[in-house]
Amino acid sequence: MQNRIDQLFAKKQHGVLNIYCTAGFPKLNDTLPVMTALQQHGADLIELGMPFSDPLADGPVIQDSSTKALQNGMSLHTLFTQLAEFRQTIHVPVILMGYFNPVLTYGVEAFCAKCAEVGIDGVIVPDLPMAEYESEYRPVFEKYNLHLIFLVTPETSEERIRKIDSLSKGFLYAVSSSSTTGKDKNMNDQQAYFGRLKSLQLSNPVLIGFGIKDKATFDTASAYANGAIIGTAFIKAIEHSQDIDKTVETFISGIIQ
Amino acid sequence: MDIAINTSNSRYQVDKNGYYGRFGGAYIPEMLYPNVHELQSKYLEVLSDPSFQQEFEALLKDYVGRPSPLYFAKRLSEKYKAKIYLKREDLNHTGAHKVNNTIGQILLAKRLGKTRIIAETGAGQHGVATATVCALMGLECVVYMGSIDIERQAPNVARMKMLGATVVPATSGSKTLKDATNEAIRDWINNPVDTHYILGTAAGPHPYPDMVARFQSVISEEIKKQLLEKTGSAHPDYVVACIGGGSNAAGAFFHYLDEEEVKLVAVEAGGKGVHSGFSAATTQLGTIGIIHASKTLLMQTSDGQIVEPHSISAGLDYPGIGPMHAHLYESGRAQFLDATDDEALAAAYELSALEGIIPAMESAHALAKLKDLPLNTDDVVVVCLSGRGDKDLDTYIRNMKK
Numbered sequence: 001m002q003n004r005i006d007q008l009f010a011k012k013q014h015g016v017l018n019i020y021c022t023a024g025f026p027k028l029n030d031t032l033p034v035m036t037a038l039q040q041h042g043a044d045l046i047e048l049g050m051p052f053s054d055p056l057a058d059g060p061v062i063q064d065s066s067t068k069a070l071q072n073g074m075s076l077h078t079l080f081t082q083l084a085e086f087r088q089t090i091h092v093p094v095i096l097m098g099y100f101n102p103v104l105t106y107g108v109e110a111f112c113a114k115c116a117e118v119g120i121d122g123v124i125v126p127d128l129p130m131a132e133y134e135s136e137y138r139p140v141f142e143k144y145n146l147h148l149i150f151l152v153t154p155e156t157s158e159e160r161i162r163k164i165d166s167l168s169k170g171f172l173y174a175v176s177s178s179s180t181t182g183k184d185k186n187m188n189d190q191q192a193y194f195g196r197l198k199s200l201q202l203s204n205p206v207l208i209g210f211g212i213k214d215k216a217t218f219d220t221a222s223a224y225a226n227g228a229i230i231g232t233a234f235i236k237a238i239e240h241s242q243d244i245d246k247t248v249e250t251f252i253s254g255i256i257q
Numbered sequence: 258m259d260i261a262i263n264t265s266n267s268r269y270q271v272d273k274n275g276y277y278g279r280f281g282g283a284y285i286p287e288m289l290y291p292n293v294h295e296l297q298s299k300y301l302e303v304l305s306d307p308s309f310q311q312e313f314e315a316l317l318k319d320y321v322g323r324p325s326p327l328y329f330a331k332r333l334s335e336k337y338k339a340k341i342y343l344k345r346e347d348l349n350h351t352g353a354h355k356v357n358n359t360i361g362q363i364l365l366a367k368r369l370g371k372t373r374i375i376a377e378t379g380a381g382q383h384g385v386a387t388a389t390v391c392a393l394m395g396l397e398c399v400v401y402m403g404s405i406d407i408e409r410q411a412p413n414v415a416r417m418k419m420l421g422a423t424v425v426p427a428t429s430g431s432k433t434l435k436d437a438t439n440e441a442i443r444d445w446i447n448n449p450v451d452t453h454y455i456l457g458t459a460a461g462p463h464p465y466p467d468m469v470a471r472f473q474s475v476i477s478e479e480i481k482k483q484l485l486e487k488t489g490s491a492h493p494d495y496v497v498a499c500i501g502g503g504s505n506a507a508g509a510f511f512h513y514l515d516e517e518e519v520k521l522v523a524v525e526a527g528g529k530g531v532h533s534g535f536s537a538a539t540t541q542l543g544t545i546g547i548i549h550a551s552k553t554l555l556m557q558t559s560d561g562q563i564v565e566p567h568s569i570s571a572g573l574d575y576p577g578i579g580p581m582h583a584h585l586y587e588s589g590r591a592q593f594l595d596a597t598d599d600e601a602l603a604a605a606y607e608l609s610a611l612e613g614i615i616p617a618m619e620s621a622h623a624l625a626k627l628k629d630l631p632l633n634t635d636d637v638v639v640v641c642l643s644g645r646g647d648k649d650l651d652t653y654i655r656n657m658k659k
Contacts, residue, residue: 053562053564054439056439056443070562076560077560099547100547101548101557101563103561105559129284151288153288155450164287178288
């Protein structure tokens with residue numbers, strides 16, 4: 001079967017909305033209700049965070065959601081149990097995002113096999129470097145048709161972006177500024193970088209992430225790329241939600257309508 | 258003094274990919290690639306530049322006060338029936354070995370054109386050593402320190418502030434060294450161009466473990482010369498050092514790594530006992546994984562979450578060890594022991610009473626294992642006395658009353 005991420009970008013090249021949520025947050029069993037609501041109300045892609053004790057690339061909001069999810073009892077084993085039958089109801093592509101240590105401890109091949117079994121389409125592992133992926137893990141990910149999505153930043157050289165583009169599958173995750181997640185930086189300053197990325201005519205679609213929080217920032221990002229990723233703003237929105245479905249509906253309608 | 262440039266043939270030194278055996282590497286997010294790549298591609302060139310070495314040596318001599326003495330501890334030797342020498346890193350400016358590395362890194366940072374310095378600290382010794390060299394060079398300094406450590410190491414917090422540094426509490430996770438390191442790395446991600454991260458231990462992404470070991474290698478370089486003068490042989494039977502991340506051990510072992518007749522002993526913090534649930538004995542409790550961008554041994558759950566360690570010593574309260582040490586452990590080149598909080602306290606009181614030297618809580622862990630080594634009267638033992646105990650007086654006074 002063709003990977004669902006590729007299917008998505010084959011039919012939609014503009015304004016793709018990818019929303020990040022931490023698995024097991026705000027409550028342990030909210031993972032599926034949040035995913036269901038995201039699909040229902042118009043998210044094109046779902047990025048599910050695998051909580052980690054030491055999330056180096058994340059700012060305080062996503063860190064706290066990760067800590068909360070761990071306190072709730074979330075683990076990779078629990079997550080895969082929750083996801084065992086999610087493909088019966090959820091059809092949008094789903095990506096797991098998390099740090100390399102839990103994956104390494106689970107076993108990289110066992111992890112990939114489990115992802116394929118439950119129906120995960122791609123993985124973002126920010127601290128798995130390109131060189132290690134290429135020399136050691138690429139065949140395993142490809143064997144299970146699991147797309148590894150790499151990050152590029154404003155500081156990444158053109159040569160390196162092209163190399164990352166050649167290794168990445170599904171799409172490229174363009175970090176909008178050199179920062180941890182959830183930092184406000186001036187979008188205008190970033191437009192030169194977005195423009196540069198666009199002019200490179202990369203082989204993968206590009207989604208822009210970090211600092212996308214509302215309709216204005218989503219539209220700016222979408223003008224330069226195939227869409228954008230929202231994380232921190234969504235975590236803040238659902239943190240104290242009494243009605244997940246309603247909160248998700250309100251949040252998404254504020255972005256794409 | 259040299260910074261140990263020609264070491265590439267050793268099986269215990271870093272390889273060209275930044276690994277020690279199966280440990281090491283640089284598991285960094287792309288946001289850190291430019292910073293880390295810049296260091297990887299330039300550090301050896303800078304360190305081997307004669308003018309850099311000259312400046313480094315001059316500061317170690319006149320500012321730090323090196324060479325630090327190698328002291329024959331007569332009464333301690335009588336007690337343990339061996340010839341025990343103490344490498345007096347506690348007599349360095351700022352009171353510990355940490356300054357050897359911060360001098361080296363600040364000179365490197367200046368050559369790379371950096372204007373802002375960040376650091377993590379546990380016991381505060383590395384924070385003080387970083388704040389000191391920043392004052393010396395007129396650079397902005399931000400030190401991340403776990404909020405629990407800020408409480409238990411108040412004198413060092415005051416020192417850093419007096420030296421002009423900003424001390425930022427790390428309030429995530431266990432609120433100790435691991436979390437301070439996370440915060441420093443996050444700061445670096447957010448400030449990729451003007452900032453150099455002075456990592457204080459022989460851990461973190463390549464090239465830090467190797468770079469820090471090279472700057473600290475002055476310790477074993479001096480031991481060799483001093484021991485030769487005092488005993489007629491540069492080779493002791495044992496070199497003993499405490500290990501958290503492993504910077505003083507890396508320095509004390511460095512020039513002996515390939516001299517296999519010298520037994521290397523690393524002493525981890527056993528906390529309240531290795532299997533008490535309150536320990537930082539990484540080689541006993543750890544498995545392979547990634548911590549602070551390095552593949553090494555670390556304490557983690559079966560689900561790959563990094564666990565919160567415990568030690569009475571803030572400087573050893575770290576759930577990993579540097580990749581060089583993980584390799585020394587796995588290859589059997591170094592022997593790893595652990596000392597409990599109580600054993601370390603007893604050793605600190607003993608050194609104070611027998612030799613008139615109050616050691617740092619960290620260094621007391623190394624001293625605590627003298628009683629467990631199978632020593633002969635002719636054996637020459639060098640213990641790296643990595644720091645002095647001023648910062649730990651509260652702990653020492655509190656435990657004396659018990």
